[in-house]
Amino acid sequence: MGSSDDFDKVIAVARKAMDRMLSDRLPPNPENFTLWFVYYSGLNPDLTRAVDIASRDGIALSQSLAEELFKRFFSLxxxxxxxxxxxxxxxxxxxxxxxxxxxxxxxxxxxxxxxxxxxxxxxxxxxxxxxxxxxxxxxxxxxxxxxxxxxxxxxxxxxxxxxxxxxxxxxxxxxxxLTDGLTGIANRKAFDLMLLEAMEEARRDDQPLSLLMVDIDHFKSFNDTHGHLVGDHVLKLVARMLTECIKGRDTAARYGGEEFSIILPRTNLDSATRLAEQIRSFVGGRQIVNKARNANYGTVALSIGVGQFRPGENSLSLVRRADEALYRAKRNGRNRVSVEDANETV
Missing domain, CATH: 1.10.287 (Helix Hairpins)
Structure with a gap:
């Protein structure tokens, strides 16, 4: 680097990465080292956010999750x-x-x-x-x-x-x-690209654009109760139901873990909110079954945050507002739709 201070910082970050792999019992391979080095260096805010959300929700940082994170953020x-x-x-x-x-x-x-x-x-x-x-x-x-x-x-x-x-x-x-390997819908990278394209179209054509952030309630408990294979089955079913609820120009994507997102071009906040309620009701009214095992796992509930694009803002701002609306829905009892704060500045 340019100085001994820079060198010392890099060494400190590298040690944090190694310590994290040891504490999580992850193999110290190049992919895992890259993941944790970038996380502790703060070079990729989206990666940092994804890891922090997983930690906050009590999701174990397993090797499978590490591989998913690496694929999502370094798949170029x-x-x-x-x-x-x-x-x-x-x-x-x-x-x-x-x-x-x-x-x-x-x-x-x-x-x-x-x-x-x-x-x-x-x-x-x-x-x-x-x-x-x-x-x-x-x-x-x-x-x-x-x-x-x-x-x-x-x-x-x-x-x-x-x-x-x-x-x-x-x-x-x-x-x-650009495809999520588990659910078959758009992945995080595709979401980022498509959101930028949708924002550019909204600016150019002076049309509304809305965003839904969707999270499966109590998914960790569901995983702990029924196992990860059943959890994966639920993720696939929810992804399929989301795609059934949207129009041709809309995009459903797996944002990460049990969180999904839906880009709604030419859709204002009121219409997006009505659609979010329809999605919540539709998914919540379906029984989660595995015909191969003749098993019925009941229903799953969704919390959904709704945001609308504002001229002059960037994609991070729009995602942040919709995400905050999502977590407001969770704080208020889950299984509900929450709309962005209209008074929040860009």
């Missing part, structure tokens, strides 16, 4: 790796085409020179045998260049197919990087 590397691999494959495919083009170019030049030679020979008196030999030679040269052209066409087609496969692979990697 996986996408970058896919891009690097695809780029290498594309360079190889195009290199093969260029080789064929170069070979065909040389062959075409040789073929042209051969034709000039044949033309000169044809200007001379020839007997029947010599003429037949020359025609055969011309035919052989012509077949050679045709074969080269066909080989080039084949190589170009193969390269085209490979490039199409690469495009599909990149699209798949992109979708995977």
């Amino acid at each position: 590397e996986a996408e970058a790796q896919a891009i690097r691999e695809t780029s290498d494959r594309a360079r190889y495919a195009l290199g093969r085409v260029l080789e064929q083009l170069g070979a065909v170019g040389s062959e075409t030049e040789r073929y042209g020179n051969a034709l000039v030679g044949f033309q000169d020979e044809l200007a001379q008196p020839l007997n029947l045998g010599e003429l037949r030999a020359m025609v055969a030679a011309i035919a052989a040269e012509t077949m050679g260049i045709v074969d080269r052209q066909l080989a080039l066409q084949t190589q170009i087609q193969e390269s085209s197919n490979q490039l199409a496969e690469m495009r599909v692979s990149l699209d798949s990697a992109r979708r995977e990087a």
Whole structure:
């Protein structure tokens, strides 16, 4: 770093990261070290918030949670790796085409020179045998260049197919990087990107934009009672029910843990609040069952906070207001909808 003070700070943060892994009995691998080093250095406020919320709610910082946090906040590397691999494959495919083009170019030049030679020979008196030999030679040269052209066409087609496969692979990697692995809906990274896009559209078109922050009440107790596999089943069901309640341009995302978010473009605060009540009632009225095990786990309740975008604010401000409304709903008894404080300044 730039000074001994900076060096000492880095060492102190590194020691905190190592101590945390030891206290939580997490393997000191590069991913876990990165996670805790960034947490204790304060370089990523979103990561800090996610860890603090988990700790506050009594969620054990297990290896599975550490892996989920790493994937959410550092998954760009996986996408970058896919891009690097695809780029290498594309360079190889195009290199093969260029080789064929170069070979065909040389062959075409040789073929042209051969034709000039044949033309000169044809200007001379020839007997029947010599003429037949020359025609055969011309035919052989012509077949050679045709074969080269066909080989080039084949190589170009193969390269085209490979490039199409690469495009599909990149699209798949992109979708995977933006999809929550458990629930199949948008993940936190996708939420951040889509919220920024929705805010830009709201500014540009002078349209309302609302945000719901949704949390499953008493989820930790549910997990402790029924186990993590059942808890995962509940998360999947809630995610599916949220998507059933929204329109095509709306986005439901898993924000982290048992918390979800819903982006509502072109939706004002009143409409968003009505939708939040509908979602709360719809989810709360459904029995959570596992048909494979013939088990009924009862119902789950949701607390929901509602916020509306205000011109001039950033995404963190909007999320913070909706999140504060969510925790106000929890403080007031849970299983309810709470709306942002209209008097709060941006």
